[in-house]
Amino acid sequence: MAKLGDIAKVLRSKNSGPFEITLDCLFDNRESYERLKRSNAITRETIARLYQIRVDQVHQLVFYDQALGFKVTIAREVSSGSAGDRDVYGAQQHAPLMNLDVAMKEEGP
């Protein structure tokens, strides 16, 4: 098992507009990216658990092969900069995803 934060080259969060936060995870080699994609570690259910939200609050989860990365977009509980918001730019909400354990070793045939 490895932490997603240890194997990704970029793992970041940022507002996608004031009502959503988008999480980007990018790799620097195709092998790690493909293994992660095949591991099925990244699902809407996993994201909902890490961020303590409902599955329907995960608005997008898309892999993009050209960029060796995936993107997850989730609903904000409090819109950016409103009273009660903790992170106006949404720039420090990636830590739960970083902490995700993923199985990167694959069983031989």
Add this chain to the structure above:
Amino acid sequence: MSQDVNILSPCGMLGYGFPEESFRRGMEQQVHAVVVDAGSTDGGPHKLGAGVSIVSRRACKKDLEIILGACLPGKVPVIIGSAGGSGARPHVEWTLDIIEEILREKQMSAKIAVIWADFTQEAVLDALGQGKIVPMSPNIPQLTEQTIRETASIVGQMGHEPVLKALEAGSEIIVCGRAYDPSPFAAVGIFHGKDPGLSYHLGKILECGALCAEPATTKDCILGTIGDDYFTVRALNDRRACTPISVAAHTFYEKDHPYLLHGPGFLLDLENCRFTEQGPGIVRVSGSRYIPQDKTFIKLEGARLTAYRTFVIAGIRDPILLGKLEDVENAVIAQTKQYYPEIDEQDYRIRFYNYGMNAVLGEREFEPFRGHEVGVLFEVVAKTQELASSICATARSTFLHYGYEGRKSTAGNLAFPFAPSDIEFGPVYEFSIYHLMECRADGFPIEIRQGGVQDGEAG
């Protein structure tokens, strides 16, 4: 085959600054326009609500002096997107005032196009009545008449169409109110007959400055070149380079989907784009698809004043208090409320943010607290500034002297870094409108004026 079109983006935000050397290297090419984005909603609703900018006037002027000084003598158009940060009237006027000052200092004159992006409450109410407004995402409430009436400042994101008109009119400086970030860039490619898909995709990359290069930054220049069925991007500083991965990865940035972008009147599909290396540090991109939509929806942004805030920052080092911090904070809230039975509890709210413990993630924090010191920020938001400050002062003194179970440090619970400890923040806003409105693409008024030193004026 038409001539290649070069677009220079100095930086990701007007006023962030850029190395002059990079800019000069870019200007050595035959540049068709210098385009710079000045806007963002990332900093929250306050700028739109209060009519203030995100960068300082000094920084904005410093960048514009370099850009205008280099572009105006050679008739290279300068386009500013989402002027002043939020692109509403006060932000556009703030930008125009800076431009006017520079032109007069340099004894120059320029034809300036101003494209306004403000929408009146009446126009939005009218569209609402006709069923032409939908929320941007499922977690945004449906717009109501009351919300619109409470929202003093409303802008819409223009597409490339009004910018194109301003270019056709021969404008030397184009100051756009709120714009879809890539649109002022895309307008240049489209003006010169280039493919709108390539023009928009390049715009999406250029609007962030050198963020698509490695090492990435918004504070450096990037040059985009549009050919007939491809475009290229390259950094203008030897310290950074674009790679196929860095450019492909940039399409992820700050949007909800990695390869589908909804713009005013179109969908941009980047799923089957090809990113290849054309030369050292130069990336060639092809396959960006512009798919026109039946209806044009523009994004409306509006900010409403919701409350006033007063806050306190204090440090806590006592290990006994740290062991029961959240219980003590809840007790402080309860005691403060008890002290003001005459005030409706709905009129104010007290919140604690325990930095070092869980202030950033709140209930999502998964690490147990292991520290020896916590920075506490507590705020009161209330209907009036006077109420926020009064409640905050009571909460502060209650917290400072609160006698929790097992307390040994009976002289005080908080280390204030400053005197006075209570800071009046002023009004707090929220994005009360973040909706799509069906609208004509040319619904943004263009005003053309001559700026700087006028004919016959003494130098």
